[in-house]
Amino acid sequence: MIRALYTAASGMSAQQANLDTVANNLANSATAGFRSRRVQFEDMIYQNLVTPGSPASIQTTQAGLQIGLGTRSAATEVIMTQGDFNQTSNPLDVAIQGQGFFQIQRPDGTLAYTRAGSFHLNNQGVIVTVDGDILLPSISIPANATNIAISNYGIVSANIPGQTNVANLGTLQLANFANPGGLTSLGGNLFMQSPSSGNPITDTPGGTSGVGTLQEGYVENSNVDVVTEFVQMILAQRAYESNSKVIHVADDMYQQINGMVR
Template identity: 45%
Template sequence: MPPRSLQTAALGMQAQQTSIDNIANNLSNANTTGYKRSRVVFQDLLYENVQASAEGQTDGAEPAELQIGSGTTAVATVRNFSQGSFSKTGNSLDLAINGDGFFQVQQPDGSLAYTRDGTFTLSSEGNIVTQTGLKVQPNINVPPNAVEISIDQEGTVKARLQGESEMVELGQMELARFPNSAGLRPQGGNLYEQTESSGEPFIGTPGRGGLGNVRQGFLEKGNVKVVQEMTSLIQAQRTYELNSRMVTTSDEMMQTANNVKR
């Protein structure tokens, strides 16, 4: 049977590899609109009572036991939904949320997904959609003869039609807010889906009920802090190397023990 230290160090290397994989994903999305960085959560594994506590102590102290742990494992990734900085684009359909909340989009199967990425455009039918063609909900249709689109901080969409001087109201955007945003499950494509952990969404008008305001002509950058991620990368790499050294040390000790038997 291999020594406990060999198994524990191997688990440590596996855990740090998971951490490095997560850091690599954060860094690769540093310039992704609305991306929220994540971190890996670790837990120690089962402990074994190698030796029971000594009996007969009279000083009233709690008897100590000899326990050896089995290493560590990655159990979850926790996403940080702190606000990213804004980038001005000047495009009328680029929107950023200043505060809490998510845009709602309808997926091909009819279910709703949620995003902080407000890089919107118009479909061939005039609907406001994401870059992949998903309709923003509530659905708002822009007439083909619209020459100007205005979206105020409360999400009211207006357009000036060709030959007209007054703006015409087209619809009202709504945002979704969750009791526990960290419980949302990422789907890829800058989308999140609701889970039991996230809770039921509160749907409302931007700027009301704790929801953030809408900023037209801006996009929210990802909240990845490159310097912080590089520091975490160095720490994970060093920890991986130490666990690798432990594997080598355990192997050398096994060889020494085998030589003694000879």
């Protein structure tokens, strides 16, 4: 009976992690560039009451008798499907059509990556994120510039008073990874590379490395599917209730055994 109590408790703990993940996905359903997550489970160690393959007789072997000791949440997978685009008509709002991430320099000098393309200008005219982190490569836009435009291939241009031609202010670059799902989430719409993701491969939008192109005046929404998350929430609740019922039944059986001992 004791084994059943702990096994069911592990199931409840795993479903709690599952529900926590669903709650985070739903909370960020309106967060630009957010990538939803899914919990991956794995079974735990098995107790061999009869070892599989052990001899049952001279000519036969045992199929084995193993009792599992529950489950645990092993990992969370980042879902990298693309979110819908929301038109803002802001020239500094940029969405990535396809693969790739914007490169961001954090205050401590480390690099981070994001799909949230809501950019602004700081007091020096440099393109930054909503938190003030610099977009790389760093591009400055003069204060008197007008008609700022970002092409599908990352070229930033604007009209500068006194210049007859449109000024080319720089070109954006995107980073891609062999395994984007292995990136580490930092919060603030940022990811960081990890041994699982591999090293970043940088290229201009639409380049030969496979990164996508840019869409000016759009922001990529979260890729959270609210209906799917509600289904996952119901499944997690039912699994939690089932494991709770197992604990209740095992407790009743254990109580009856204690009564017999008396």
